[in-house]
Amino acid sequence: MFGNQTNARYLIRDPEMPGSSRRILRGILCGAGSRAGLQKALGLSPGTISEQIAGMVRAGLLVEAAAPSNASRGRPRIGLQAHPRTFAAAGLDFGSGHLRGGLFSADGQVLGWLEISRVWNHAEEALGAAKLMLPRLLAALPLGTPLLGLGIADPGMVETGSGRSLGAVHIPGWQDFRLADVMTVCGPRVVVRPSAQMKGLAEMLHGGLRGVRNGVFLDLGMGVGAALMLEGHVLGGHRGLAGEFGHVCVNPSGLDCTCGGRGCLETECSGRAIASAAAKARTDGTLLGNSLLLRGRSPDAQAVARAALAGDPLARKIYGRAGRMLGIALGGLINLLDPEYVIVGGGLSAAGDLLMDPAKEVLRSQALCASAGLPAIRFSPLSLTQVGALGAASSVMLNYLEAA
Numbered sequence: 001m002f003g004n005q006t007n008a009r010y011l012i013r014d015p016e017m018p019g020s021s022r023r024i025l026r027g028i029l030c031g032a033g034s035r036a037g038l039q040k041a042l043g044l045s046p047g048t049i050s051e052q053i054a055g056m057v058r059a060g061l062l063v064e065a066a067a068p069s070n071a072s073r074g075r076p077r078i079g080l081q082a083h084p085r086t087f088a089a090a091g092l093d094f095g096s097g098h099l100r101g102g103l104f105s106a107d108g109q110v111l112g113w114l115e116i117s118r119v120w121n122h123a124e125e126a127l128g129a130a131k132l133m134l135p136r137l138l139a140a141l142p143l144g145t146p147l148l149g150l151g152i153a154d155p156g157m158v159e160t161g162s163g164r165s166l167g168a169v170h171i172p173g174w175q176d177f178r179l180a181d182v183m184t185v186c187g188p189r190v191v192v193r194p195s196a197q198m199k200g201l202a203e204m205l206h207g208g209l210r211g212v213r214n215g216v217f218l219d220l221g222m223g224v225g226a227a228l229m230l231e232g233h234v235l236g237g238h239r240g241l242a243g244e245f246g247h248v249c250v251n252p253s254g255l256d257c258t259c260g261g262r263g264c265l266e267t268e269c270s271g272r273a274i275a276s277a278a279a280k281a282r283t284d285g286t287l288l289g290n291s292l293l294l295r296g297r298s299p300d301a302q303a304v305a306r307a308a309l310a311g312d313p314l315a316r317k318i319y320g321r322a323g324r325m326l327g328i329a330l331g332g333l334i335n336l337l338d339p340e341y342v343i344v345g346g347g348l349s350a351a352g353d354l355l356m357d358p359a360k361e362v363l364r365s366q367a368l369c370a371s372a373g374l375p376a377i378r379f380s381p382l383s384l385t386q387v388g389a390l391g392a393a394s395s396v397m398l399n400y401l402e403a404a
């Protein structure tokens with residue numbers, strides 16, 4: 001419990017909730033939405049679960065609702081949800097060309113949303129914009145709903161122990177400060193994790209990894225990251241840097257990477273890699289005379305995808321190679337972790353099967369578990385623009401619920 005901080009518009013405080021209620025609520029947020037699911041997840045007796053839940057419903061922490069069911073007959077199952085007024089949390093998502101802020105209720109509803117599209121010249125500029133944004137965002141907090149704190153999706157690497165940001169390739173000066181020290185308006189509970197880990201938390205509570213114990217979220221955008229979900233938790237790693245999937249080497253004689261390495265996945269399969277491959281093809285004479293990629297300005301990854309879908313052979317070749325490289329790296333990850341689901345998100349996921357078909361082809365031949373059946377590979381159901389801030393807010397809710 002931390003000290004109350006009041007201002008005219010919102011109240012930062014933890015709700016009174018015993019440890020047993022927090023464990024039940026965590027189970028519900030992670031997808032165990034029925035008594036039977038909670039019994040299994042928490043290892044408690046049916047009597048204890050029923051008694052606890054009845055108390056939580058009376059206290060206004062939970063609401064019961066008919067759960068969606070595939071069964072066409074019989075009584076609808078009763079599902080459990082967090083009451084939207086139980087608490088709220090704010091999430092900020094910093095990117096090289098944006099700042100997005102969301103205020104979310106315990107059941108994941110958007111209470112407030114603000115965003116800025118801008119390429120940051122310096123970290124100070126981005127941090128200044130966030131300081132201005134936060135009070136406006138928090139003004140959307142419903143009266144009487146406790147605010148747990150603020151989660152921040154760091155655009156680069158952040159060290160868990162010290163909380164220091166260690167650098168973000170596309171924001172100059174994004175290093176050697178603690179975001180928790182800069183963003184104090186939400187009180188002392190500020191959770192900072194790399195962006196891909198935050199997005200993985202959003203998938204775990206609201207998306208493709210809900211109700212799953214072991215899964216992987218791939219964040220395929222201009223860069224590449226991953227969240228590794230093991231036994232119901234998104235792995236942070238020793239220093240908090242777990243999930244730097246974009247810097248797994250797939251081509252030792254390949255291109256130099258921003259990390260200082262060579263042939264990382266990010267140099268072969270990312271928005272930047274696909275745009276560079278198209279630009280290179282335009283200048284080195286490998287383009288076919290009638291390729292769509294020759295028209296207009298040098299195409300970005302989306303334009304290459306459109307050309308590929310229109311049947312352009314070179315565009316298809318570029319995506320085919322990127323997909324196969326993704327398959328090589330993903331095969332290693334699947335062999336290591338044995339996930340039940342792989343959820344594919346990020347801007348590049350819009351290319352869909354153009355990217356994933358060649359990746360799956362490699363997986364079928366390389367993943368050890370292929371003979372026993374590959375994990376289910378699905379595209380993220382969450383909003384591309386909201387997933388980072390939603391995950392950041394989710395990290396705060398989990399931090400509170402796991403503190404007991």
Ligand SMILES: [Zn+2]
Pocket residue numbers: 246247248257258259260261262264266
């Ligand atoms: Zn690298």
